Amino acid sequence: MAAFLARRLVQAALILLGVAAITFLLLYCLPADPAVLIAGRSATPQMVAAIRHELGLDQPLVMQFLHYVGNLLHGDLGRSYTQKTEVLPLILARLPATLVLMAAGIVVEVALGLTFGIIAAVRRGGFVDRAIMMLSFVGVSSPQFVVALLLLYVFAATLGWFPMSGFGTARHVVLPAVTLGVLGAGWYARMVRSAMIEVLRQDYVRTAHAKGLSGGRVVLGHALPNALLPIIAMVGIDIGQFMSGVVVVEAVYGWPGIGQLAWQAIQQVDVPIIMGVTLVSALAIVLGNLLADFVAPFVDPRIRSQ
Amino acid sequence: MYKFVRRIGLAALLASSALVPAAFADTPTNGGDIIVTYKDDIATLDPAIGYDWQNWSMINALFSRLVDYKPGTTELGPSLADSYDVSDDGKVYTFKLHPGVKFTNGRAVTAADVKWSIERAVNPKTQGPGAGFFHSITGADKMTAGTADTMEGITAIDDHTVRFTLSQPDATFLNVLALNFASVVPKEAVEAANGDFGKHPVGSGAFTLKEWTIGQRLVFVKNPDYFIKERPHVDSFTIEVGQEPLVALLRLQKGEVDIAGDGIPPAKFLEMKKSPEFEGMIVDRQQLETSYVTLNTQVKPFDNAKVRQAVNMAINKDRIVRIINGRATPASQVLPPLMPGYDQNYKGYAYDPEKAKARLAEAGLKDGFATQIYTSNTDPQPRITQAIQQDLAAIGVKAEIKAVANPNVIAAGGTQGQAPMVWSGGLGWIADFPDPSDFYGPILGCGSAVAGGWNWSWYCNKDIDARGQAADAMPVPAKAEERNKAWAQIFTDIQTNDAPWIPVFNERRVVAKSKRMGGPDEIYIDPTRVIDYEAIYVNK
Numbered sequence: 145m146a147a148f149l150a151r152r153l154v155q156a157a158l159i160l161l162g163v164a165a166i167t168f169l170l171l172y173c174l175p176a177d178p179a180v181l182i183a184g185r186s187a188t189p190q191m192v193a194a195i196r197h198e199l200g201l202d203q204p205l206v207m208q209f210l211h212y213v214g215n216l217l218h219g220d221l222g223r224s225y226t227q228k229t230e231v232l233p234l235i236l237a238r239l240p241a242t243l244v245l246m247a248a249g250i251v252v253e254v255a256l257g258l259t260f261g262i263i264a265a266v267r268r269g270g271f272v273d274r275a276i277m278m279l280s281f282v283g284v285s286s287p288q289f290v291v292a293l294l295l296l297y298v299f300a301a302t303l304g305w306f307p308m309s310g311f312g313t314a315r316h317v318v319l320p321a322v323t324l325g326v327l328g329a330g331w332y333a334r335m336v337r338s339a340m341i342e343v344l345r346q347d348y349v350r351t352a353h354a355k356g357l358s359g360g361r362v363v364l365g366h367a368l369p370n371a372l373l374p375i376i377a378m379v380g381i382d383i384g385q386f387m388s389g390v391v392v393v394e395a396v397y398g399w400p401g402i403g404q405l406a407w408q409a410i411q412q413v414d415v416p417i418i419m420g421v422t423l424v425s426a427l428a429i430v431l432g433n434l435l436a437d438f439v440a441p442f443v444d445p446r447i448r449s450q
Numbered sequence: 451m452y453k454f455v456r457r458i459g460l461a462a463l464l465a466s467s468a469l470v471p472a473a474f475a476d477t478p479t480n481g482g483d484i485i486v487t488y489k490d491d492i493a494t495l496d497p498a499i500g501y502d503w504q505n506w507s508m509i510n511a512l513f514s515r516l517v518d519y520k521p522g523t524t525e526l527g528p529s530l531a532d533s534y535d536v537s538d539d540g541k542v543y544t545f546k547l548h549p550g551v552k553f554t555n556g557r558a559v560t561a562a563d564v565k566w567s568i569e570r571a572v573n574p575k576t577q578g579p580g581a582g583f584f585h586s587i588t589g590a591d592k593m594t595a596g597t598a599d600t601m602e603g604i605t606a607i608d609d610h611t612v613r614f615t616l617s618q619p620d621a622t623f624l625n626v627l628a629l630n631f632a633s634v635v636p637k638e639a640v641e642a643a644n645g646d647f648g649k650h651p652v653g654s655g656a657f658t659l660k661e662w663t664i665g666q667r668l669v670f671v672k673n674p675d676y677f678i679k680e681r682p683h684v685d686s687f688t689i690e691v692g693q694e695p696l697v698a699l700l701r702l703q704k705g706e707v708d709i710a711g712d713g714i715p716p717a718k719f720l721e722m723k724k725s726p727e728f729e730g731m732i733v734d735r736q737q738l739e740t741s742y743v744t745l746n747t748q749v750k751p752f753d754n755a756k757v758r759q760a761v762n763m764a765i766n767k768d769r770i771v772r773i774i775n776g777r778a779t780p781a782s783q784v785l786p787p788l789m790p791g792y793d794q795n796y797k798g799y800a801y802d803p804e805k806a807k808a809r810l811a812e813a814g815l816k817d818g819f820a821t822q823i824y825t826s827n828t829d830p831q832p833r834i835t836q837a838i839q840q841d842l843a844a845i846g847v848k849a850e851i852k853a854v855a856n857p858n859v860i861a862a863g864g865t866q867g868q869a870p871m872v873w874s875g876g877l878g879w880i881a882d883f884p885d886p887s888d889f890y891g892p893i894l895g896c897g898s899a900v901a902g903g904w905n906w907s908w909y910c911n912k913d914i915d916a917r918g919q920a921a922d923a924m925p926v927p928a929k930a931e932e933r934n935k936a937w938a939q940i941f942t943d944i945q946t947n948d949a950p951w952i953p954v955f956n957e958r959r960v961v962a963k964s965k966r967m968g969g970p971d972e973i974y975i976d977p978t979r980v981i982d983y984e985a986i987y988v989n990k
Contacts, residue, residue, distance in 0.1 A: 174857070174858070174861075175858050175861040175862065175865075176855075176857030176858050176860065176861045177861060177864075177902060179902075180860065180861070180864060180902040181857055181860065182577055182579060183577075183579055183581075183582075183902075184501055184578075184579025184580065184582070185579075185879075185892050185893075185904045186579070186580070186581075186582030186583055186882070186891075186892045187579065187581065187582045187902075188582055188585070188594065188897070189900050189901065189902060189903070190594050190595055191574060191581050191582060191594050192902050194574030194594065194595070194596055195574060195577050197574075197596075198574060198575060198577055199577070223645065226493045226494070227493045227494050227648060227649075228494060228496065228499060228577070228645060228646070228648055229494075229645070229646050229648065229649055230645075230646075233664075234664060237663075237664035237665060238664065238665050241665070293696065293697075296697060296700075297700070301700045301704065308697060308700060308701050308704075308706065309690070309693060309697055309701065310666070310690070311666060394692070395489070395692070395694045396694050396697060397697075398690065398691075398692045398693045398694070398697065399692065400663075400664070400665030400666045400692055401665075404491065404665065404692050405491070405665065408490055408491055410855075411855065411856065411857075412857070413857045
């Protein structure tokens with residue numbers, strides 16, 4: 145186990161370095177010149193040159209990158225071009241909201257996905273199954289912006305059950321989490337359904353039925369654990385995805401997550417923030433997958449014995 | 451010699467100003483806490499750095515400057531300085547500071563602070579966008595080049611007297627001193643913030659920053675020691691960021707929000723404007739803005755003035771204004787109508803495709819030509835560009851649309867020989883101060899026709915440059931009228947002869963506010979401050 149962990153951690157470090165290098169190169173290739181954007185409309189060419197020098201942008205690309213990685217090893221993500229403040233506190237300030245929404249969103253989508261996926265699998269081919277699959281299709285193909293605005297209009301603006309905007313209390317998280325959950329649940333329902341159908345066909349399930357167990361115990365107690373593996377992998381992916389920000393949902397509900405920070409930085413070519421957010425997201429994806437790999441053996445003993 | 455005393459103000463200075471000061475119908479009442487929303491996060495509150503339309507009005511309310519505009523007008527008046535005088539050659543300005551003004555950290559504001567603050571704004575180490583405005587102060591060039599740490603042109607004579615020496619007369623100098631970049635900041639607070647002054651601002655303005663929760667809200671409270679006793683009126687204003695404009699309007703309807711800072715999305719505009727429910731809640735006003743298409747005078751065939759004139763005649767500006775639901779007025783010239791020097795009688799190039807074709811034929815291009823037009827990729831800019839594309843197609847010009855992100859539009863425009871045409875929408879020129887020269891130097895002058903500059907027409911006419919310099923050397927206010935006429939003629943001549951732009955429209959600004967907010971429209975869309983937090987108030 146220790147060797148496995150060490151190997152995965154080295155892999156993670158290499159992935160992050162690779163992500164940093166690729167992002168850095170891509171940003172460098174953009175035609176937009178951050179110094180011109182910072183210097184403003186009334187700047188002279190001398191002023192632009194002076195600012196470029198201050199930012200170190202007059203150095204060769206390789207030097208800039210080594211400098212960046214050097215600072216990174218000290219935990220220094222640099223300073224924002226437009227805000228001038230350090231990048232790390234900007235990201236950390238938005239981390240709690242991002243984590244809360246990620247967790248709540250995953251809980252909702254897994255709960256909905258499991259419930260409907262199991263029902264569909266048990267009733268496969270019937271009306272209920274077809275209705276659920278149809279709904280899941282609508283869910284995964286609905287635009288986030290529309291669903292978010294619709295939920296907000298009905299449950300916050302009209303009925304007044306939830307606050308329209310902001311972050312802080314449990315009531316604030318409900319609508320954003322439900323938006324993410326409803327839209328994501330479709331994938332889970334489909335995945336659970338097909339995994340369950342596969343498992344329900346197996347001999348040991350027939351045996352369980354034969355020895356007189358109730359239908360519910362067979363499905364939930366015997367079949368479900370074997371169908372959970374792909375779900376765990378999906379959760380691992382979602383952790384990474386939600387950590388990199390859910391721009392649209394954040395925007396509609398005024399949620400102070402990482403997505404909004406990233407979106408604004410991209411529009412302003414604020415390279416240090418873009419780099420910082422990209423690295424944090426990459427880290428989250430790596431950790432999410434790592435977590436899924438660690439959890440899997442506990443759910444499925446077959447992996448443990450390998 | 452020109453002097454002013456408090457209350458009389460600099461009214462004479464801008465006697466020709468196009469804006470008449472508003473008659474304030476009701477007396478403002480004091481008290482109240484209001485909520486303002488914006489979609490984008492606030493980047494910084496450092497007056498040497500902040501330069502976008504969200505933070506501009508907040509910085510304005512946190513800090514004070516030697517001179518400032520009267521609320522809702524383009525008229526300069528005293529602020530930190532009680533009086534000033536200017537030498538006969540227009541090169542030496544001496545200001546007397548108002549006694550007893552304190553920063554909110556308790557220390558008195560001195561002339562040395564004025565000097566240090568402006569030097570900081572110019573210093574390239576600050577990386578601020580305002581440095582260029584102070585170019586006429588002696589020593590600004592050395593500071594910009596990084597060879598000096600102070601500017602010899604600014605002297606603190608004693609604690610209450612500061613003198614500026616200019617290398618050349620500059621009629622806009624007082625306007626420059628009213629910009630946020632000239633705000634006075636306490637050195638010790640800047641140094642204590644260790645690079646984060648933008649998040650921990652200390653000034654001597656009407657408000658102080660009480661709380662900043664990143665990504666969520668900023669709370670500004672009234673400065674009880676503000677040296678203008680009758681202001682501000684509200685006790686506090688809270689900026690909530692990350693608010694989608696449509697949601698902000700819903701919250702406004704429910705009374706949760708007082709000002710929706712981003713205004714009304716174009717798609718909702720007509721609906722809201724017609725709805726009785728929103729009566730008295732929509733502020734819709736002209737600003738000092740022109741949206742235009744630049745015609746690159748260094749790229750064929752736009753190097754031929756006849757071609758530039760022809761495309762000027764090809765654009766149906768009324769139709770473009772309809773595309774944005776009438777939120778603009780078709781433009782005939784470079785200057786917007788509210789700007790001194792705007793020529794009421796100049797009609798520009800009327801829409802006439804037949805004449806446009808004839809002019810193209812004169813240029814030897816009767817079969818048209820192929821070209822490219824760059825535009826920002828955020829709605830409604832690509833739709834407007836499509837309308838321009840269709841108008842051009844009608845005279846045989848095939849324009850390929852290049853819709854890219856704003857920074858890339860700026861990069862393409864500022865690269866020599868790259869963008870034949872650029873639609874400026876979303877990046878249009880909003881005046882930094884109400885003076886016609888601001889629409890020349892940085893966007894049409896030879897000095898800005900450089901890599902990374904904003905003169906995307908790459909227009910450089912040495913004669914016009916000389917005339918502009920002569921106009922800016924005219925002493926103000928003695929020759930203000932004559933100077934405005936000179937500028938009016940410069941812009942008319944540029945358009946008539948050289949036509950480096952297609953001026954398309956002057957966009958109006960729209961803000962939505964709750965019914966309890968009082969005061970005239972012009973303090974919600976102030977020509978120099980955007981929202982004037984010092985002047986707005988809550989109706990009792």
